Amino acid sequence: MTAPAPRPTADRVLTVDDLRVSFGTRTGVARVVNGISYHVDRGETLAIVGESGSGKSVSALSLLQLLPTPPARVEGIATFDGRDLLSLSEGGIRAIRGNRVAMIFQDPMTSLNPVRTIGRQLMEPIELHLGLRGDAARGRAIDLLQTVGIPSPERRIDDYPHQFSGGMRQRVMIAIGISCEPDLLIADEATTALDVTTQAQIVEEMESLQSRLGMALVWITHDLGVVAGIADRVMVLYGGRIMEEAAVSELYAQRRHPYTRGLLESLPTPGVDRPHRLTAIPGLPPNPSRMPPGCPFEPRCPHAVERCATERPQYRSPVPGHRVACHFEPEELYG
Amino acid sequence: MTDRASQRTLDAGEPPVEHRSRLRTTFETVRRNRLAVIGGVVLTALAVVALFADAIAPYTINEVDVANRLAPPSTTYPFGTDELGRDVFSRVIIASRVSLRVGFIAVGLALVIGVPIGLIAGYFGRTIDSILMRAMDVLFSFPAILLAIAILAALGSGITNAMLAIGIVYTPIFARITRGSVLSVRESVFVTAARSLGATDARIIRTHILPNVLAPIIVQASLSLAFAILAEAALSFLGLGVQPPAPAWGRMLNEAQGFLASAPWMAIFPGVAILLTVMAFNFLGDGLRDALDPQQRSVIESRGITA
Numbered sequence: 238m239t240a241p242a243p244r245p246t247a248d249r250v251l252t253v254d255d256l257r258v259s260f261g262t263r264t265g266v267a268r269v270v271n272g273i274s275y276h277v278d279r280g281e282t283l284a285i286v287g288e289s290g291s292g293k294s295v296s297a298l299s300l301l302q303l304l305p306t307p308p309a310r311v312e313g314i315a316t317f318d319g320r321d322l323l324s325l326s327e328g329g330i331r332a333i334r335g336n337r338v339a340m341i342f343q344d345p346m347t348s349l350n351p352v353r354t355i356g357r358q359l360m361e362p363i364e365l366h367l368g369l370r371g372d373a374a375r376g377r378a379i380d381l382l383q384t385v386g387i388p389s390p391e392r393r394i395d396d397y398p399h400q401f402s403g404g405m406r407q408r409v410m411i412a413i414g415i416s417c418e419p420d421l422l423i424a425d426e427a428t429t430a431l432d433v434t435t436q437a438q439i440v441e442e443m444e445s446l447q448s449r450l451g452m453a454l455v456w457i458t459h460d461l462g463v464v465a466g467i468a469d470r471v472m473v474l475y476g477g478r479i480m481e482e483a484a485v486s487e488l489y490a491q492r493r494h495p496y497t498r499g500l501l502e503s504l505p506t507p508g509v510d511r512p513h514r515l516t517a518i519p520g521l522p523p524n525p526s527r528m529p530p531g532c533p534f535e536p537r538c539p540h541a542v543e544r545c546a547t548e549r550p551q552y553r554s555p556v557p558g559h560r561v562a563c564h565f566e567p568e569e570l571y572g
Numbered sequence: 573m574t575d576r577a578s579q580r581t582l583d584a585g586e587p588p589v590e591h592r593s594r595l596r597t598t599f600e601t602v603r604r605n606r607l608a609v610i611g612g613v614v615l616t617a618l619a620v621v622a623l624f625a626d627a628i629a630p631y632t633i634n635e636v637d638v639a640n641r642l643a644p645p646s647t648t649y650p651f652g653t654d655e656l657g658r659d660v661f662s663r664v665i666i667a668s669r670v671s672l673r674v675g676f677i678a679v680g681l682a683l684v685i686g687v688p689i690g691l692i693a694g695y696f697g698r699t700i701d702s703i704l705m706r707a708m709d710v711l712f713s714f715p716a717i718l719l720a721i722a723i724l725a726a727l728g729s730g731i732t733n734a735m736l737a738i739g740i741v742y743t744p745i746f747a748r749i750t751r752g753s754v755l756s757v758r759e760s761v762f763v764t765a766a767r768s769l770g771a772t773d774a775r776i777i778r779t780h781i782l783p784n785v786l787a788p789i790i791v792q793a794s795l796s797l798a799f800a801i802l803a804e805a806a807l808s809f810l811g812l813g814v815q816p817p818a819p820a821w822g823r824m825l826n827e828a829q830g831f832l833a834s835a836p837w838m839a840i841f842p843g844v845a846i847l848l849t850v851m852a853f854n855f856l857g858d859g860l861r862d863a864l865d866p867q868q869r870s871v872i873e874s875r876g877i878t879a
Contacts, residue, residue: 301768335769342768347761352783361779362769413769 250421250453251300251338252276256313256323258292258299258477260525267525270296271477271533272313277421282447282454284464284485286500287474290522293457296474297423299323301338302330317421336366339414343426345406349398355382355409356394359416366417381412385442404435408442415446422447423455428463440467461504465489470558473497476523476533479552483559493561495570496534532562540570601863608859614852622668629662633819642835652837654827663819664841670820671849674735674804674813675797681739682746683793689743690750691777691785695758705751708744716741716799717806724812731820734813738803742796749792753785760784787864794860798853805846821846 258270270292277283287293298304299311300322315322317338322330339362342348349358359378363369369377375394382390385408398406407427414422424443428436444467447454456467464471465485472482473496481494492498499518520537529535535545544564552560602608621628637643637657645652651660693704711719723737757763758781766776807813808822816823821842828838 298764303764303768331770331772333770334767335771340765340768342761342765344761348765350760350762350766350780350784353779357779361766361771365770410765413765 248278250277250279250317251455252314252316253296253300254314254316256296256299256315257311258295258304259310260308261310262308262526265526268528269477269525270299271528273474273477273479275472275479275482277453277455279420279453280447280451281470282444282456282468284456284458284468284471285474286458286461286464286471288459288522290525291474292477293459293474294425296477297340297425297455297457300423301334301340302327303340332366335362335413335419336417337419338421338423339417339419341407341410341414341422341424341427344430345403345410346430348410349406351398354395354397355401358398359394359409359413362413362416377416378412381416382409384415384446385409385412386438387412404431404439407431407435407439411439411442411446415450415452418450419452421453421455423457425457426459427456429458429460436463443467461500473500476528477525478533478562479560480534480563481559481561483556483561487556487559491556491559491567493555493559493567494534494563495538495540498571499537532564540565598860598863602856602859605859605862607855608862611852611855611857611859614848615856618668618672618849618852621665622672625666625669629659629665631659631662633658633663633666634817635659635662642831642838644835645837651841652835654824654835654838655831660824660838660841663824664821664845667819667821667824667842668845668849670731670814670818671801671804671846674731674738675801675853677735678738678800678804679742679793679796681735682742682796683789685739686743686746687750687789690747690752691754691781693747694751694754695773695777695781701751704747708747711740712744712748717803720803720807721810721812724807729812729815731814731818734804734807737807738800741803742800745796746789746792749788750785753788754781757781757784791857791861791864794853794857798850798857801853802846802850 253276254274255272256270256274257268257272260267260269269290273292273296275283285293285296295304295309299309300315302311302323302325304311311323313323317333320329322333322338325333349355356375356378359381360369360374363374363377367374367377379390379394382394387393387405387408393401398409401409407430410427414424427443428439431439440463443454446452454467456464458464468485470482471485471488473480473488473494475496481488481492481497483491488497489501492501496518499516502516503518518537523529523533523536529546531544531546531548532538532541532550535541538545542564548564550562550564552562554560555566602612635658637653637659639657640649640653641657642655643649643653643657649659649661651664654660654663689704689708693701714722720734720737720741723740724733727733727736763776763780766780771780804813804820805822805825808820809826811823811826814820814823824842825839828835828842831838
């Protein structure tokens, strides 16, 4: 493990408290994130899982003030290194972006500038945050490409993005993300656009980098298959709220929320010869402009009763570290 | 490589980015366009003529041969002489300097003012966009040549003011084209990615936005050169641009007015010079557009601004 410069000694890297994001639109206010609270510890991987529109990407972008405000409106507190990321000045947040908190985006085909070489893009955060110039910056860029497994990096560094395959580009994005050895790396669907073999390689790469650098990792995905392999903890997001959160083993063993159950049952299980078709969750996610007053999952929940439509479920903690927003115990629902 | 190049001209649906050695494919595509090659050759010849005008011209601009006034083209005077007995050939050649200089400086001025306005308006959007672009719309709402005349009327005539006037007239075209491209590039993931790395707005505009919007700007610049030269000719024809005795193609046309029947060569040769230059820039510009930016239809074309 490389020894990072004086960094926070506390294990808690990020604490998010009651994060809310809404967008003012012509037809009304779309409430995309509705009060989520969570934390990430040093060296830990937190997976945020949810389907499209569940608010997972928006909540991540809001942390680094990357949403245009207006139309976006961000409330809540996100404590990082004793400061609230959401209320930092433009200059303050800029010093953190890419340096202490870095982000990797979904599509490696579009997240690199097509007209600049890989090297120049990789050197951008190095020059900005580490103050390295010229050969020093270039040397570090080559090292980074080596680290993420790009063969003959001293030659490839002057190539353009189109000369790289999708998997290679995502490795470059990872190299850019870790270039300043951030405390927190947010990977927003980082492997979604890649084929399965490449996906596995990238996940493996990320895990080894994480243990080497000791950074915290927030892994945003809709792919529960990837989650099982990489995450320590899983947070299930639906309608901009946390439905369930637990350690990954606990969640797979004891899925309490009907939504989590639905998600896991809609996954194909390799090796298991199942004659019946995959189950899908009927219906669509709620419209963020018209969130149901009760449980957001109520309209689609097979176990919903009247109470679910009117009363928002509070979090219950059946086991330490496991919280679930449902009125019912699993025994009541699934027998 | 060559297959790719020829494909590019046909495939208009291709996204404006990506590319394998872009300079090279561009060059290849332009080379395959015969008109663009002709335009390039004519312009190169013109540039050589302008550079060595003093050496090529057999006479100086003010050398008069009173005995041979209004003489038709001959071996002594290849393009004939004007009403004062000056050699039309020498004057056409030396005037090429004025035309090219006015064209390049005026378009350069329009680029230097218009492109940053477009970048800022497009990138920041909102109020600043509205203010800047409405200002550009005001300029745009006047017929180009009329606006240039009005500016010259205010500033006084002369070649420097003519360049300034033409530059101002063409500024909104560059501002608009730049802004339009910025609006689409701004939404790219790589721009958000750059912001997520802590890059400042100035840096993002300079290193991520500008290089990605250059193609339509280059095309527009080459087309605008043609119109700037035409505009200069028109202004000089009206007596607002280059002042006598300095020669300019437009000015020479003006002076030829009274002699169209008796000495048509006085008008024909500067006229042909304007025609050739403007056509050459247009051919080259169209070729560049096919290579760089097949989807872009020039603003000038759609508005039909011709001086």
